[in-house]
Amino acid sequence: MSVSNIDWSEIAQATLDTLTMLGGSMVLTVILGLPLGVILFLTGKGQMLQNRAANGALSLLVNILRSVPFVILLIVMIPLTVALVGTSLGVPGAIPPLVVGAAPFFARLVETALREVDKGVIEASFAMGAKRRQVVLGALLPEAMPGVIAAATVTAIALVSYTAMAGVVGAGGLGDLAIRFGYQRFQTDVMVVTVVLLLVLVQVLQMVGDTVVRRVSHR
């Protein structure tokens, strides 16, 4: 194995693509998944907006999306992706399936984090004369924040592996590089470099996530 036949500019470009896919899809995942998780929680049994029909429908949707393997989702979504962003290729083409794959996962984790919030705190907020919206924004979400950030960290790391899979359908990025050069052309060195880069990325995400959780947790 020699390092001489690695095209570093290609690696740099692939890294940048992976980071763009990750950043873009993560932002949209939080924007869609957080409210979805909150609604899943609030419409649940014994909660303030208890609604069996709405909760059942949302829960079913989330379960369906989560049960489709991501590689399949990528392909099934191609027509929808083209309709949404005009292409199913490159970084833009990867973002819709990434978000659709990750948002339900994140929503479930958010729902779980909200369930961990002490019910007494919610009751106390109502006893102080809070409106529902004030209870959710002023008490429920701040109390669940460490759990929500931990959920975002887990989701971001899942997204890293999804971006690598997205490489299969021409999304670009480090995963694509690993498959095209490392696997199809037997360039083990490229494979090693991409794997190391992905590993470093996951480590950094986990460390940043843990640090932020520690910061916001005052338990």
Place this chain on the structure above:
Amino acid sequence: MIAFEAVSKTYAPQANAKGGGNAALSEVSLSVKAGEVFGVIGASGAGKSTLIRLINGLEKPTGGRVVVDGDDVAALGVEGLRALRRRVGMIFQHFNLLSSKTVADNVAFPLKLAGRPAAEVKARTAELLARVGLSDHATKYPAQLSGGQKQRVGIARALATGPKVLLCDEATSALDPETTEQILDLVSNLNRELGLTIVLITHEMDVVRRVCDRVAVLEAGRVVESGAVEDVFLHPASDTARRFVREADGEPAADAMLAGRVVRLTFRGEATYKPVLGEVARATGVDYSILGGRIHRLRETPYGQLTLALTGGDVDAAIALFQAEGVRVDHVGENGR
């Protein structure tokens, strides 16, 4: 200030359970006067939590009416209920502070919810923290405080919107005896200094004895006894009340082997400190054996209660003399002969 008019509360039956729901309260009627400390004592599951939550509308009655400060709680709309809750503060067994907010932000929370201006929130928060003695802890988080300090934050928070009524939901049950005493002192002071009407629920007779003016005894969702704390404590009429009093004092050793007439004497106020026993014994030639007794205080009033076996001499004359001294005499039993 607060009136329960034949209030019932039945929880909807579980889908899988048989029968028709679970009655937490049945036909409860009681009234709490402005400025008094009213205790509700009962075992767990007696309906205390439900009862206190009906006052600020956290629970809705399924029958009867709860009237607080002139408002029928169940008839209030969303805004009316929020306004009522600003006039009724509440503290909890497990404090229920927001772990994500500092002490000062916890106290400020109800003021922010009410949309008060920032300058007022700040000044009022500082004033409240000073009142509960936590000014030095304003920037700490609840996790850094002791149980007693957490309950002080809870109290400051409950007082933030200047309520007329304070609800105490087992507020000292998670605290050690010393801290319990401090919190009860604070609650008593608030009652005296602010004229706050206080409703507290507890399973400890000791808490009732220390701070309450009147008490209701709850058993399986019904009020089995209520009245002034002195009366209920010294002369409990119901089995439930007797059980709670025994828990607080320990049972007198009523020994069936002893001869003579067994009576219970109750001294209240100044009579507690008079040497009545010796005087009566000398005057009537009656001998007494003390079988059990307690001398204590109910809030400010000293009281004593002694169970005696009286033998020899003129027992009837002795009893008449006790009564003349303002001592209540109850017959417990006759032994021997």
